[in-house]
Amino acid sequence: MNRNFLLAFNVVLLILVGVLFYLHFASAPKTAAPAATKVMNSTPPAGPFKIAYFEMDSIENNYEYLKEVKNQLKAKENQLTGQLTSLKNRYMEKVNKYQQEAQTMTQERQGALQQELMQEQKMIQNKEQAMGGDLQDESFKKMQVVNKTIEDFLKDFNKDKGYSYILANQPGTIYYKDSSYDITGEMLKGLNDNYKKKK
Numbered sequence: 610m611n612r613n614f615l616l617a618f619n620v621v622l623l624i625l626v627g628v629l630f631y632l633h634f635a636s637a638p639k640t641a642a643p644a645a646t647k648v649m650n651s652t653p654p655a656g657p658f659k660i661a662y663f664e665m666d667s668i669e670n671n672y673e674y675l676k677e678v679k680n681q682l683k684a685k686e687n688q689l690t691g692q693l694t695s696l697k698n699r700y701m702e703k704v705n706k707y708q709q710e711a712q713t714m715t716q717e718r719q720g721a722l723q724q725e726l727m728q729e730q731k732m733i734q735n736k737e738q739a740m741g742g743d744l745q746d747e748s749f750k751k752m753q754v755v756n757k758t759i760e761d762f763l764k765d766f767n768k769d770k771g772y773s774y775i776l777a778n779q780p781g782t783i784y785y786k787d788s789s790y791d792i793t794g795e796m797l798k799g800l801n802d803n804y805k806k807k808k
Contacts, residue, residue, distance in 0.1 A: 658773050662786055663793040665777040671797050674758065674804040678751050685747065689740045696733050703729070762800055766792075 669675060707722050714722070763775050778786060 659771055659790075660774045660776065661770070661772045661790045661792045662776045662778045662783065663791065663796050665779045667793045667797065668759070668777075668800075671801075672759075672804075673801050675755050678755055682744070682748050682751065686744055689744060693733070693737055693740065696736065700726070700729055700733060759800065762803060763796070766796065766799055 704726060707726060711719055711722075767775065775792065776783065
C-alpha cells in the first residue's frame with residue numbers, strides 16, 4: 610500500500626523536475642528566429658517563483674483520513690488472513706489425518722485422497738492469489754482517493770499563497786530544504802479540519 614502511494618508521489622516529483630528542466634532550458638535566449646514566426650504569449654506570471662514542500666511521513670502519520678483508510682485496509686487484510694489461515698488449518702488437519710491412516714488404506718483410496726488434497730491445496734493457492742489481488746486493487750483505489758483529496762486541498766490552499774509548486778518531501782527525494790518553506794503543519798491542520806467537516 611505505502612509502496613503504491615510513494616510510487617505515485619515519486620512519479621509526480623519526476624514530472625515536476627522534468628517541467629522545471631523544460632522551463633529552464635526553454636527560457637534560454639535563442640539565436641535568430643525566422644521573421645514570420647508568431648510570438649506566442651508564454652511569459653510566466655509576474656512575481657516571485659515560490660516553491661513549498663510538506664513532509665510526506667508527517668501526512669501519512671497524522672492525516673486522520675489517511676489513518677482511517679490504512680486502518681480499513683489493515684482490517685480487511687486481517688480478515689482475509691484469518692480466512693486463509695482457517696482454510697490452511699483445515700487442509701493441514703486433512704493432511705495429518707491422511708498420513709496417520711494411509712497405511713491402513715487401499716492404494717485406490719490413497720490415490721483418491723491424494724488427488725483430493727492436491728485439488729484443495731490448489732484451491733487455497735488460487736484463493737490466496739485472488740484475495741491478494743483484490744486487496745491490492747482496493748488499496749490502490751483508496752489511495753487514489755486520498756491522493757485526489759490532498760491534491761484538491763492543495764489547489765484550494767494555494768489560491769492565496771501563490772506557490773508555483775508544492776512538493777512532497779520523502780527520504781531521498783529532496784537533498785536540501787529550507788524549513789521556512791515547510792507547510793506541513795498548516796497543511797495537516799487544513800486537511801484534518803476538512804475531514805472533520807465531512808464526517
